[in-house]
Amino acid sequence: MNGENLDCIGKNITVIGGGVIGASWAVVFLSAGLNVTISDPADGIDEKVKQYVTSALSELSIMGDGLYVSDTLIKKLRFEKNIARAVQYADFIQENGPEKESFKVNLWSEVEKYAPSHTLFLSSSSGITATKQSVSMSRPERLMVGHPFNPPHLMPLVEVVPGEVRDSGLVAQALSFYNALGKAAILINKEIAGFVANRLQAAIFKECIYLVQKGIVKVDELDDIMTSSLGIRWATGGPFLSFHLGGGHDGFLHFLEHLAPEMAVLWEQQEQCDVSFDDETRTMLMRQIDDTYGLHTVEQLEEKRNIKEISVLKSLRQ
Amino acid sequence: MNGENLDCIGKNITVIGGGVIGASWAVVFLSAGLNVTISDPADGIDEKVKQYVTSALSELSIMGDGLYVSDTLIKKLRFEKNIARAVQYADFIQENGPEKESFKVNLWSEVEKYAPSHTLFLSSSSGITATKQSVSMSRPERLMVGHPFNPPHLMPLVEVVPGEVRDSGLVAQALSFYNALGKAAILINKEIAGFVANRLQAAIFKECIYLVQKGIVKVDELDDIMTSSLGIRWATGGPFLSFHLGGGHDGFLHFLEHLAPEMAVLWEQQEQCDVSFDDETRTMLMRQIDDTYGLHTVEQLEEKRNIKEISVLKSLRQ
Numbered sequence: 001m002n003g004e005n006l007d008c009i010g011k012n013i014t015v016i017g018g019g020v021i022g023a024s025w026a027v028v029f030l031s032a033g034l035n036v037t038i039s040d041p042a043d044g045i046d047e048k049v050k051q052y053v054t055s056a057l058s059e060l061s062i063m064g065d066g067l068y069v070s071d072t073l074i075k076k077l078r079f080e081k082n083i084a085r086a087v088q089y090a091d092f093i094q095e096n097g098p099e100k101e102s103f104k105v106n107l108w109s110e111v112e113k114y115a116p117s118h119t120l121f122l123s124s125s126s127g128i129t130a131t132k133q134s135v136s137m138s139r140p141e142r143l144m145v146g147h148p149f150n151p152p153h154l155m156p157l158v159e160v161v162p163g164e165v166r167d168s169g170l171v172a173q174a175l176s177f178y179n180a181l182g183k184a185a186i187l188i189n190k191e192i193a194g195f196v197a198n199r200l201q202a203a204i205f206k207e208c209i210y211l212v213q214k215g216i217v218k219v220d221e222l223d224d225i226m227t228s229s230l231g232i233r234w235a236t237g238g239p240f241l242s243f244h245l246g247g248g249h250d251g252f253l254h255f256l257e258h259l260a261p262e263m264a265v266l267w268e269q270q271e272q273c274d275v276s277f278d279d280e281t282r283t284m285l286m287r288q289i290d291d292t293y294g295l296h297t298v299e300q301l302e303e304k305r306n307i308k309e310i311s312v313l314k315s316l317r318q
Numbered sequence: 319m320n321g322e323n324l325d326c327i328g329k330n331i332t333v334i335g336g337g338v339i340g341a342s343w344a345v346v347f348l349s350a351g352l353n354v355t356i357s358d359p360a361d362g363i364d365e366k367v368k369q370y371v372t373s374a375l376s377e378l379s380i381m382g383d384g385l386y387v388s389d390t391l392i393k394k395l396r397f398e399k400n401i402a403r404a405v406q407y408a409d410f411i412q413e414n415g416p417e418k419e420s421f422k423v424n425l426w427s428e429v430e431k432y433a434p435s436h437t438l439f440l441s442s443s444s445g446i447t448a449t450k451q452s453v454s455m456s457r458p459e460r461l462m463v464g465h466p467f468n469p470p471h472l473m474p475l476v477e478v479v480p481g482e483v484r485d486s487g488l489v490a491q492a493l494s495f496y497n498a499l500g501k502a503a504i505l506i507n508k509e510i511a512g513f514v515a516n517r518l519q520a521a522i523f524k525e526c527i528y529l530v531q532k533g534i535v536k537v538d539e540l541d542d543i544m545t546s547s548l549g550i551r552w553a554t555g556g557p558f559l560s561f562h563l564g565g566g567h568d569g570f571l572h573f574l575e576h577l578a579p580e581m582a583v584l585w586e587q588q589e590q591c592d593v594s595f596d597d598e599t600r601t602m603l604m605r606q607i608d609d610t611y612g613l614h615t616v617e618q619l620e621e622k623r624n625i626k627e628i629s630v631l632k633s634l635r636q
Contacts (some may be wrong), residue, residue, distance in 0.1 A: 058579055149547040155546070156546035159543070186535065186542055186543050188534060188535060189534055189535065190533065190534050192529075194580075196534065196540065203524065212584065217507065219558045220558075223555065225475060225504050225556070227634075228467070228475040229473055230467075232473065234545065235549035235550050235630050236542025237541065237623050239519070239523050239526050240526065240537045240540060240559055240606075240607060248338070255624055260596075266512045269511060270520065275585070282574050286574070293559060299567070308554035309551070312553050312633050315630050316550075
């Protein structure tokens, strides 16, 4: 982590919303030595967040990011339900409230009244753009989407999506702050539904459902195909690099000349594939998910998956 | 590796075609202690294959699959251009010849004349089905596609795709042999263009090109998004497991009720995205690939990528 970039934002972070995304963001900030104020109206939020933070910090320790002494770091975590008091000393705000446009619009016009004038406003929203969230703000360029990949304390990606009114200095500040925290912050140039990662997920998942629907493979086989091929490849290099290398010595040019025509044929077929979440599809998918993953609770499966993700992340750092 | 299953096939493997796929398959078989005969009419094939095998065996050593003494293993590698002599003692044949239907049809009817009656015939073809390749065979059920993910000696996936005439005993034998070699062999139930992994790649790559074309992100940013999010996730769990876990306590049911509707909206938008490999797109992609990856040769980039892949594969075994 780059201490200089961290300093250039300030030491006080306010996390609005203490659900799993907010709590995981708190871990990111705490583990960088920053002060975190959580603002969430829910009863008992303190205990829930502290429990999450303690367990997530031990995951980060496994990852080798220093041995986090939860007790010391948790002293830098406080809770303040009143939004005016929660943001009054904030240098940076990460919002993880309900995915409702009206909620966010009201929130930001309130926050803008009470936060210092230098504070950056970032929303974790996956679907409500900064342009929409900032309609009642007097300086809308202070607000951007900072969409993490779940869970934020493990996954590097943060999609930074400024609104139509933007300030390139503030955009650069948000990117460099996230990067200083060890994240991989990527600027998404234009507001588009789903941003990038969720659009990629949607595109591939349609084909996944199609292949299961047609009886080509079952849900567990499709998942095994992914983890034993494309997943490993894409953990180490993205799709463009992969096809650049798949072309041999001539790289992407070879791909364009020899492999792209076959891909275009697949696209034509895929465009005609009728896939929807109708009742039949839902029932079929639920049954196969249950057959495949039903022996364990979601929490057990998640713990196993996180351990594997930590292991992969660790291996990629070497 | 499961010695019993290996024994049930036999010790003699013939690899037809000694290009990079064939040479990489040779590494898989040699490292399991099997005898490998390479049949390829090209001049100088012996030296090329030996060079590839030596370097790939050292990659496997890094992966911790035992310390491979190339000299000992390479003694089990021989070369035989004459196809009749190359297959006469084969227990298992892995074909990696040119992707031409007529070539493969002729090859297999020749091979069938000279190979022992118990020999299994597997083709690495990514596009020509077993049904098409076997039209001149008297026992077409002996031939299946065994499509690896590149490079076969590192990537676990083998898509096993029997033709329309199939024998479930032989299918099971092929699957268990590949699995005994440490591969992840998955049965693809019906012949479909692109099988599974390449269809998934095609579906996502269309969206990748669309996003770059629209100026949402550049090629390098798209690749970074993949490696810092979905790649890590899919190296550890496939798309179905990922959405099962993404739904929290209620798992996939939560996904269907709360996230699937938004995904269906993205599908509608994506269906209308016009993407093709026209001249403008090719030029734009080549320029960005060059800007991003042009500083290094394909070979240098491939070496780096392989090291990362080995590291990820190693981490997933723990």
